[in-house]
Amino acid sequence: MSNVLILAEHENGRVKKSAHELLNIGQKLASQIGGQVEAMVIGQGLNDLIQDLGSFGAKKVYAVENAQLTKYNTVGFAKALAASVEQAKPSIVLVSASPLGKDLLPRVAAKLGSGLANDVTDLKINNGKLLATRPVYSGKALVDVTFNTDLQLASVRPNSFGAGEPQSGQTAQMVPVAVDLGTLPAMMKELVQGKSDRPDLTEAEMIVSGGRSLKSADNFKILFELADVIGASVGASRAAVDSGYAPHDMQVGQTGKVVNPKLYIACGISGAIQHLAGMRNSKVIVAINKDPEAPIFTKADYGIVADLFQAVPLLTTEFKKLLQG
Amino acid sequence: MKIAVLIKQVPDTETKIRIKADGSGIETDGIKYIISPYDEFAVEEAIRTKEKNAGSEVTVISLGPDRCVESIRTALAMGCDKAVHVQDGGQDFDSFQTATLLSQIIKNQGFEVVFTGKQALDKDSGQVTQMIAELLNWPQVTVVEKIEWQGNVAKVTRRVAGGAKEVYEVQLPALLAAETGLNTPRYASLPGIMKAKSKPVEKLNAADLLAGATAKVTLSNYRLPPEKAPGRILQGELDKTIPELVKLLREEAKII
């Protein structure tokens, strides 16, 4: 009754980094309440994932092997998660605050009648219960969430905790979970892959972002060149998206994506409050802007007052020197 | 089609947040309120859906204090036909309670499609849509960036990670939660604003609809995030500052 159960997302036969992060924080929480961390996986061909999850600390892996669940389906996944929870009887369930996790977990919370904290950035144990901290008002404030139910659910914003290291010799026991899915409404017909093979902005460890000042979609090329050298994803301000220089899924901000990278390089972005809402949590912020009064400089760790069309290519060259010798 | 759209009134996105001394919430005096931006996309989509399906009607529903009637009027002025204002009686409900009482109205009034925003830009919880869907046993699609209607079936595109998209075919009844890019909300026209004044707003009491639901979570200790130390502007020519920046990122920030 005092275990932590995490949902391990996987893709192309591999466990996602977010699951390693959840196992790491889950293990810490479990040890404080006298339990262990366990994982659950949903889909097909799950055997290969067990060893990986075990090496990252999972003692048991609850596996829902089902051909109907190879593609994401909210209702089906909610039933699978609920069945695993009933079998595993954890006191805490953690999922990633990914597109899947954020869609799924509230449904599970309503099904199980348990409390939920979504998109949390910090987790602690206080008097034996979970205490979750989450940003509110677009990150302008923080709040603590405590639970009035025995079962406590949280989705965790990617990159909020480290992923830990795999330990050889640590293994997990697989526990099959049977679930009756019935007929599933709203089946996914098609999964259209993104054009980019870069990590999604919400999971990216480094982001290069551009604003209205880029002046065209074509000019974004200089940001992609910089991103390629340091292995970053590329974001944009709403002004750049509204002007058609970048697609919607690149938008960072209040009505765009909330990102949590180690490094955020803002190029020609003024730093409007709605943009800050999406990127203020970045561990290190670099701003390149030709206006020394631009508000972004008050949030940046390092600033360069310059024309981005000169500064960005030079930065690319300098990183190349450093990283490619 | 019997369409509902759920809206929440939230502080204007420009608002500088101040916290009450006891940390129980934010200071509300002097705040300007707006329809939460994602909910605005939902309102627009509800009206467009009505326009595409003859004989349809859109009801806008909002839970909140008296002031949220202003936002309801805005939605009516945009083109919704009527409204339900669920008066909160000064109480702050958690997502589960909110979902419970809204699901009662949806069931009682027989809606077939319900639009919402993907999250309200105040508490940013992003759970009410999914909880209502579970309580009603309806399908849901969240983070919706495109909807095409084929009779009573909605072909819905949901934005997921890395520019990938999931395409669903959804039978009604269903809940659909709007994401940026779904549409561009219209402005209320002057005739629209005039007409809105005479459109009906039904008043309901939240307490009557709770169906015994108690809060599953408690929010406390609101606070501002820790201030960052002021940053450093690197002065000089680019041939000096750019190498300096890269060096700092490696040696001081230890990022690269």
Ligand SMILES: Cc1cc2nc3c(=O)[nH]c(=O)nc-3n(C[C@H](O)[C@H](O)[C@H](O)COP(=O)(O)OP(=O)(O)OC[C@H]3O[C@@H](n4cnc5c(N)ncnc54)[C@H](O)[C@@H]3O)c2cc1C
């Ligand atoms: C409800 C609402 C939601 C919003 N949501 C978002 C959101 O999610 N994300 C978001 O980003 N915005 C959002 N906004 C918009 C936001 O208020 C700003 O308008 C937007 O962020 C500005 O984008 P920008 O900085 O690219 O453009 P601008 O404000 O035009 O700034 C351009 C900057 O580039 C600098 N510059 C120009 N040329 C150069 C050059 N050659 N080299 C270097 N610097 C240069 C300028 O000095 C200026 O600082 C929202 C607004 C509202 C009302």
